[in-house]
Amino acid sequence: MSVLYVVATPIGNLGDITYRALETFKAVDVIACEDTRHTLRLLTHFEIRKPLIYCGAQNEEEAAKKVLALLKNGQNVAYASDAGTPGLSDPGAVLVQSVRNAGYTVVPIPGVSAFAALLSVAGETGKTVIFEGFLSPKQGRRRARLRELIETGYAFVLYESPYRIVKLLTDLSEIDVNRQVVVGREMTKIHEEVLAGSAGEIRDLFASREKILGEFSVLVAGKKCSTKDIKEPIIY
Structure with missing residues (x-):
């Protein structure tokens, strides 16, 4: 067959x-x-x-x-x-x-996926990780879904475009400015970048850039995850 x-x-x-x-x-x-x-x-x-x-x-x-x-x-x-x-x-x-x-x-x-690639460099995330993918481009719906995901207590992974990454991080930081995140930009490509820190810190970092390029994968730590106590953003 x-x-x-x-x-x-x-x-x-x-x-x-x-x-x-x-x-x-x-x-x-x-x-x-x-x-x-x-x-x-x-x-x-x-x-x-x-x-x-x-x-x-x-x-x-x-x-x-x-x-x-x-x-x-x-x-x-x-x-x-x-x-x-x-x-x-x-x-x-x-x-x-x-x-x-x-x-x-x-x-x-099987083979590569941005989801698995980001998890491999995220550190401890707990046994349960929610894959959400792209959120709504509409701010109200995006914020409402972020709140729902955070309330689960589990880590979750989002995808985002360069045009809305600052908006996403702004929404997240206004909900929980200290929530820890790991962001992968242009993963596996020449200008690959992985950043770890609080939602507020990573938002400020991208907001300060004149131009943002590349596709993004974002892991948001759950309440019980140990991507905690990062005093300054880590970029590598």
Whole structure:
């Protein structure tokens, strides 16, 4: 029976791609992807040529029908989002559910994700960490959800753009200025930066910069986490 492979791809450094991911791309008949141009650049770098079909957030249900038709015809398909692990704040979940409901096998090809990468350098976070991803761009909804997440008492991870990172940190610091955070900017890329300190300190650091670039992953410590007692921001 045909198989859908869900393939994690690098979030920045192309050297992070796994050998298994490359072998999967080479072996399948078709690759479905969030952005054909982005995936084409990745495949070209590794000298892999395969037919591509667009399967992004805007057309995932329709694209799932095309993938199901390919599987029905005996073809194996790989799915890749632009970066990281599909389904983790990226398209992929709708496709996977459709394929599974149709009775086909779905195989994960694991690899890097910004979520796991940030946790690996965050220090102690406790046994439970909530993955939230992107919050609403609307301030009222964003603040309300931040309060809900903080009230759980657990650490949680957010994703944010360079255009709203200061707003996010401002909202967080106004709720709890001393709440400890670990922020990853441009993770695995040339200008990678990891910062640890209180919400207020990290907000002030970014607010002082003339220009902010890069994608952000933010871990907010829970009440019982020991990313505590950091007297000054740590940058590395």
